[in-house]
Amino acid sequence: MTELMPLLSEEQIHTRIKAVAQKISEDHQGKNLIMIGVLKGAFIFLADLVRQISIPCTIDFIGASSYGKEKMSSGHVRITKDVDLNLDGAHVVLVEDIVDTGLTLSYLIKHLENRGAASVKICTLLDKHERRENNVPLDYVCHTIQEGFIVGYGIDYAEKYRHLPAIYHIQS
Numbered sequence: 001m002t003e004l005m006p007l008l009s010e011e012q013i014h015t016r017i018k019a020v021a022q023k024i025s026e027d028h029q030g031k032n033l034i035m036i037g038v039l040k041g042a043f044i045f046l047a048d049l050v051r052q053i054s055i056p057c058t059i060d061f062i063g064a065s066s067y068g069k070e071k072m073s074s075g076h077v078r079i080t081k082d083v084d085l086n087l088d089g090a091h092v093v094l095v096e097d098i099v100d101t102g103l104t105l106s107y108l109i110k111h112l113e114n115r116g117a118a119s120v121k122i123c124t125l126l127d128k129h130e131r132r133e134n135n136v137p138l139d140y141v142c143h144t145i146q147e148g149f150i151v152g153y154g155i156d157y158a159e160k161y162r163h164l165p166a167i168y169h170i171q172s
């Protein structure tokens, strides 16, 4: 039987988003800021985050997938959609829902640097240490969590549960 155990409430999520958005805004005053969400999981987080950013910015998405229907990373990151905007000289904040092994992020950082970004900072809703393989620097972290497989607020298991407004551990 599949069970969802509450981990973070809507209120806990939104309180941290406001604080992190304020810090991103302060750090990027006067810069060409591009906020790039990693599809699919970060689509809700990016939408809430950018509405709290207080400086001009542009928005784009990059699609990446390495989990498929499994709870373990395949180790092979596949870009399913590239960024459309010109990144030459831009200051990018790459927005992730969750950093787990770090394999997705390290692949995407290199990709965005190769596309000409002047800087790439990382913003993640969830920092999960348990299975980290690549120590990617995380610049803006909303919540640090310890273990388990997470769903809700954009994050899926086999494409289910993305629509849930809060975050849960899934046990099956």
Ligand SMILES: O=P(O)(O)OC[C@H]1O[C@H](OP(=O)(O)OP(=O)(O)O)[C@H](O)[C@@H]1O
Pocket (backbone or CB within 6 Å): 038, 039, 040, 041, 042, 064, 065, 066, 067, 068, 073, 096, 097, 098, 099, 100, 101, 102, 103, 104, 105, 156
């Ligand atoms: O740190 P890692 O171990 O690489 O895992 C993190 C990635 O895994 C999930 O994506 P997934 O491949 O499940 O694609 P999805 O966002 O489309 O669900 C999540 O959205 C992150 O992008």
Ligand SMILES: Nc1nc2[nH]cnc2c(=O)[nH]1
Pocket (backbone or CB within 6 Å): 067, 098, 099, 100, 101, 128, 148, 149, 150, 151, 155, 156, 157
């Ligand atoms: N749904 C989900 N996807 C992930 N991708 C990497 N870690 C996780 C996790 O804990 N939950």
